[in-house]
Amino acid sequence: MRVYCDASSLVSLSSSCLLNVLKMFPKTEFIIPKSVYKEAISAAEGIRKFKWNGLRIKELVDDNILKVSEALPEAQEFMNLSNNLFIHKNKGLKIIHLGEAECVGGLMRDKKGLLLVDERNTRMIIEAPEKLHEYLTNKLGKDIKINEHNLAALKDKVGWIPIIRSTELLALAYSLGFARNEEELEAALFSLKYAGCSITFEEIEEYIRIL
Amino acid sequence: MNAEVIKAIEEEDSRKLREISERVFDKAVLDQNKQEVERAILYYAVSKILGKVHFKKEKQWETFKSKLIEYLEQKKDIPEILKHVTEFDREYGNYLGNVVQKARMKYASTAYAFGLSLSTACELTGADLTEVSAYVGQTKIHEKPFTQTRSVRERLKNARKLLEEES
Numbered sequence: 469m470r471v472y473c474d475a476s477s478l479v480s481l482s483s484s485c486l487l488n489v490l491k492m493f494p495k496t497e498f499i500i501p502k503s504v505y506k507e508a509i510s511a512a513e514g515i516r517k518f519k520w521n522g523l524r525i526k527e528l529v530d531d532n533i534l535k536v537s538e539a540l541p542e543a544q545e546f547m548n549l550s551n552n553l554f555i556h557k558n559k560g561l562k563i564i565h566l567g568e569a570e571c572v573g574g575l576m577r578d579k580k581g582l583l584l585v586d587e588r589n590t591r592m593i594i595e596a597p598e599k600l601h602e603y604l605t606n607k608l609g610k611d612i613k614i615n616e617h618n619l620a621a622l623k624d625k626v627g628w629i630p631i632i633r634s635t636e637l638l639a640l641a642y643s644l645g646f647a648r649n650e651e652e653l654e655a656a657l658f659s660l661k662y663a664g665c666s667i668t669f670e671e672i673e674e675y676i677r678i679l
Numbered sequence: 680m681n682a683e684v685i686k687a688i689e690e691e692d693s694r695k696l697r698e699i700s701e702r703v704f705d706k707a708v709l710d711q712n713k714q715e716v717e718r719a720i721l722y723y724a725v726s727k728i729l730g731k732v733h734f735k736k737e738k739q740w741e742t743f744k745s746k747l748i749e750y751l752e753q754k755k756d757i758p759e760i761l762k763h764v765t766e767f768d769r770e771y772g773n774y775l776g777n778v779v780q781k782a783r784m785k786y787a788s789t790a791y792a793f794g795l796s797l798s799t800a801c802e803l804t805g806a807d808l809t810e811v812s813a814y815v816g817q818t819k820i821h822e823k824p825f826t827q828t829r830s831v832r833e834r835l836k837n838a839r840k841l842l843e844e845e846s
Contacts, residue, residue, distance in 0.1 A: 475808055476812060479812045506772035561711070582837060588826050644842075646699060663816050666821040668826070
């Protein structure tokens with residue numbers, strides 16, 4: 469099984485000192501596209517405040533737990549579709565970045581696997597683009613049109629992609645023995661939320677109930 | 680617009696400048712105009728400085744302000760004015776992170792709340808991903824009900840596909 473990792477998840481896991489979660493899945497291939505490497509590692513290396521965060525992720529690359537992948541043409545296809553999905557003044561709103569697109573591009577090529585992404589908007593483009601459109605229109609109070617052709621193409625090409633966040637990875641790792649008890653699990657879930665994972669308090673509470 | 684900004688600085692009206700900044704940013708984010716985003720960041724950073732009493736007690740305060748106004752009147756390039764603001768903040772501010780970085784982070788978070796992906800928001804504003812991610816985590820952005828696109832059970836089911844391969 470391949471899991472394409474977006475920078476947002478690697479950053480939340482690193483900030484919460486939970487990158488070791490990845491080591492709980494030795495048969496899984498965690499893929500980090502080149503652009504994500506640049507965002508999560510190279511960019512952080514140039515900033516004293518975040519260098520340690522980046523180095524911790526780099527260690528996983530060095531240990532071959534995270535495998536760096538090349539850019540694929542599918543990434544550009546996803547970017548073109550997403551960044552011309554919402555139209556304002558006859559111009560597409562650029563919503564998706566190359567890093568996120570390279571993750572999705574890998575899945576489009578493989579036609580199987582999982583996407584690990586903590587940020588909200590890439591997830592919504594894949595799972596509920598109409599909801600994001602409604603939200604954008606309300607939030608910005610402007611006339612933002614949706615490109616029906618791109619909407620249909622996105623649903624067809626990426627609508628099937630199963631998405632998990634760092635919190636789901638942690639929950640699974642818990643069932644494999646990561647964290648000693650429920651209290652530690654709960655604390656780690658909250659730590660990921662505060663580090664930027666797009667999960668609600670309600671969802672965390674549900675996790676605690678069902679796990 | 681420029682006259683409005685200069686007036687707000689002359690009158691040390693932090694709130695007014697913040698309002699102008701937000702107005703500029705809201706338009707710039709929709710037009711995806713990086714130059715205007717930089718302008719919004721500049722106004723926000725200056726509004727933060729105007730709002731802090733300790734800066735005004737500094738001997739260099741009036742010099743800083745008059746040079747800032749001069750730059751705006753001359754319509755100097757935004758990066759040059761940002762440098763002037765950063766240098767003043769670095770010298771007299773109380774925090775290790777400078778006020779321009781904070782402005783970038785704040786607006787990256789706003790752009791993300793508007794619907795841009797986190798990385799796109801960082802690219803547009805020049806903010807750092809790690810910093811913005813942590814900042815967003817302290818806000819209520821992810822608490823909005825519409826963001827729950829799948830149930831926890833369904834997402835866990837997806838994740839369990841990993842376990843099937845592990846066993």
